[in-house]
Amino acid sequence: MSLLIEHIKIHSPGGPLNNQTAIGIDQGLFVDPNRLQSPDRLDGKGQRLIPGLIDLRAHLREPGLEHKGTIGSETLAAVRGGITTVLAMPNTDPVIDSPAAVRLVLERAEKIGFCRVLPTAMLTLGGKGLQLSEMAALVDAGCVVLAQGSRPFGSQKIEYHALKYAKSLGVTVILDPEAPDFAGGCAHAGYVGTGLGLPLNSPLSEVLGLGTDLELIEATGVRAHLSRLTTATAVDRIREAKARGLPISCDVSLAHLLYTETALVNLDPVFHLERPLRTEADRKALINGLIDGTIDAIVTDHTPHESGAKLAPFPETETGMSIIEATLNLLLTLDQNDELPFDISLQAMTGNPAKLFQKPGFGQIAFGLSADCVLYDSTKPTHIDSSHWISAGHNSPIFGQELPGTITGVWVAGKQVQN
Amino acid sequence: MHGPAALQLTSEGRLKHLLTTEGLSKALITELLNTAESFLSSQGQPVKKAPLLRGKTVVNLFFENSTRTRTTFDIAAHRLSADVVTLDIRTSSASKGETLFDTLKNLEAMQADLFVVRHSAGGAPFFIANRVTPNIAVINAGDGTHAHPTQALLDLMTIRKHKGDPANLSVAIVGDVKHSRVARSLIHGLRGMKCPDIRAIGPGTLLPGDLDHLGVRAFHRIDHGLAGVDVIVLLRLQKERMTSALLPSEREFFNLYGMTEDRLKYSRPGAIVMHPGPINRGVEISNEVADGPQAVILDQVTNGIAVRMAVMAMTISTQQDLVS
Known part of the structure; x- marks a missing residue:
């Protein structure tokens, strides 16, 4: 199934799609959103998409x-x-x-x-x-x-x-x-x-x-x-x-x-x-x-x-x-x-x-590359709470802090792994 | 203030643990020294018995060997009528794989009132004070190269008794300042007492690199370093400084930095010579100086008992008030 993420701001400095407002994901790769046929749609609501x-x-x-x-x-x-x-x-x-x-x-x-x-x-x-x-x-x-x-x-x-x-x-x-x-x-x-x-x-x-x-x-x-x-x-x-x-x-x-x-x-x-x-x-x-x-x-x-x-x-x-x-x-x-x-x-x-790794394939948002990307709301801070910490290691210095940015979606090879 | 310096004080600035001399105010140190003096008889010996800690249990936790410090803490606790348990941890639980944390929890369950802790790791007494249930006092009896606050307080007591207020004195510390918790604690204590002139004398390999930050002037030549000082504090030289190539030999150290009658003349007339003990004759100090009229080394030992009584009495009293 293909996906269209729209109403976003792509932030991939130096990349060909920097500042674009939509991206397509199909078969694990970034694709031109105009070439998708009846994709699922995700409204990014103005959030940023980074590699x-x-x-x-x-x-x-x-x-x-x-x-x-x-x-x-x-x-x-x-x-x-x-x-x-x-x-x-x-x-x-x-x-x-x-x-x-x-x-x-x-x-x-x-x-x-x-x-x-x-x-x-x-x-x-x-x-x-x-x-x-x-x-x-x-x-x-x-x-x-x-x-x-x-x-x-x-x-x-x-x-x-x-x-x-x-x-x-x-x-x-x-x-x-x-x-x-x-x-x-x-x-x-x-x-x-x-x-x-x-x-x-x-x-x-x-x-x-x-x-x-x-x-x-x-x-x-x-x-x-x-x-x-x-x-x-x-x-x-x-x-x-x-x-x-x-x-x-x-x-x-x-x-x-x-x-x-x-x-x-x-x-x-x-x-x-x-x-x-x-x-x-x-x-x-x-x-x-x-x-x-x-x-x-x-x-x-x-x-x-x-x-x-x-x-x-x-x-x-x-x-x-x-x-x-x-x-x-x-x-x-x-x-x-x-x-x-x-x-x-x-x-x-x-x-x-x-x-x-000498094999470019990720690290950038560009058509044809593996669709590894992160959607985040730069205006919303995250409260770092030890009770919601996933890592088995609680040896962290940042519990109780409020840090900028909230991640709303993560895709690895086109598959959404976090929302 | 941070870390040990902050943890040992209540919000009103009273002493509930003694972990370091860093950050202790002149008023608080003076109160401690006055209390210690009150435990001395008119002959200058610590009083034989006072009932202040009757019914209290003092646990000596020595993770590192010590004869003198442990003995004086023992005597001090007994003279305050406390029950004393001494654990030589090296030969008990730690060698069975029990962690410090578990040892601590067990002792806590035995209703101790005060821990006296010596440990090879800097910060161990702080770790303990941070983790014990409230109302158990912790006294640092030496941790790594970090601190030995009761030694510093007995040094300050000795200095005050013989030379008066440290705010008017020049003090030189001679020898292995780099590896010495005694030196660090004394420096913090002297700064707390507003001592205007603190010097460290030794070769580059035995002085820490950041003495400026501690408010201490470094000297490599003893004649320059001793010029006009009122108090000379010698530090014990450990044999491992030679095997780790920080010094060529004890003989060379004595030739450059050993305290002799000739060198004593660089200091101000009537200057006192101190040493935390045990002394190495012919290494840090000559026989003549060690047995001479300006040495106050045995007086330090006597004052050590009174100071430890004062620290125990004061920290337990603060803890009691915190409970009630």
Whole structure:
């Protein structure tokens, strides 16, 4: 059955249908509304239609960590946040490092998922950083990129070999810059963490790790995506590396755009993240990196936990935040606060991440592309209420807040999954 | 105020827990110190028995080992006539996989009135105070590198007794400020008492990077740092600072920063020398200074009992008033 969504404003900057007022959906694709024959009609009542968001980093927790979340619960949460495509991180239990595990994720997503799930797998066996995984078989099984899931390589030489092998197969890799020597700590090494007596993490951990990654990317020529930058220095290094022509892209997490080290003053474990929140100057540099194009993508780094994981003194809690469910609202918040224009954040969660998969097919509203889109009322705020939270992880900092925008419809491949 | 500093006060600004010295007003610290002094006899020793906490149960929760602090809390509670239970958690429930939260709920069910908590994780006493049923007081006996507020209060009591109001004094803290909860709490306490000149002396590897933010001046040379100070606070140097390559050797530390009679001359005549103990002779301090007339280290220990009595009495009294 075909569908005509009319009386809308299409917001797909740079796309051929930007500012159009109607769109057709037929057989899973966007089509010219004039060519539909007796479609169902949906009156958009002046709302905005944007391409479905793409999240390059989320933890869906299956297999093995179902007490923290399932592909069912977390993809529905994603859809409620306006996300239609999720790149699932491989640090599950066991980790995703075999074709069977990749297929399991795909099958579970097919069966109980609400949005498109793209599996990633470990570059090394067991994610242990010692032996290469069967990269070709993993890609055959359906992996779009390979990652190391923020686990360290056993040595720089092993990382070099992993990247070189990936390059020879034409595989894109995701790296999480961190120097193992400087890793650890649960707070940025600044005045807040020092004052609270928390184990500290120096910006050097990221900057030194990034230095190694960039050298090895240059040496191997692998296409690499550097995930979750947190420091101003890293943004500078990426800018220089891109100017040198390195085949790289990078992302920043929503939390690092929204919060700084001062969020820790109440020792709320919700702000205990794998990469610590840093200074206001770092946050500003990350935002400017998005604006000037140095940073390509925004990720949710959605990490749902059971309540017990955060029920301990701050340094002893597990890391990560459950945030995917409010993604669009938070992008609109950054826009409303005059910090990050929505056109830029939208591009960073649609067109730019789509490029990583080297198969354009979504990330834009255009005839012939997969009908992944989100209809929302920009004039109506959403009250974030924990009792209506779908994600299994209630480790979220935004309960009780009123955030801009209300999503009224989400379509994945032409199928409405949320209304 | 946020976090521990906010949680420990009632809306009227009374002390219901003691988690940190950060944010304590001069009036409140003075009240605490006056109460502590009232527990000292005319000979300067803590009174042997007072009935203030009769029928109350104090639970010492030590997740990290400690002899001195635990003993002085024990003595303080006994002198206030409280029943005291001491749990060495390292050898009990925690090693059986019980979480801190569950341990806490169990102790709560046993009708404790006050928890004294020492823990290796910064913020653990705050976590406990945040989670316990109202009307149980929590006293931080040292958490990670965060805070050791009763130590800071006994230091302030000692300073006030020997040198007067900290608002007129220069205080230098020497050694491993970076890893010291004692130093952090003393700095906050001195700031609360409006001390105008707080200095930290040590090599770059042992000083935190953001002392400015704490209102502290950093010195790498001890002769510059000690010039004209009234109070010298030495910190204990842990052996692991050498194995983690922050310092070459104890000998080099002593040569650069050890408190000797010669170095004492840089300070103002009559300056006092303090140390939270236990001292390492020949590392932080020479025998001559340790046993000399300017050292007030044993006086600190005595004051520690009185201060802990005062903190227990005050927090329990606030909690009682909150109930009624």
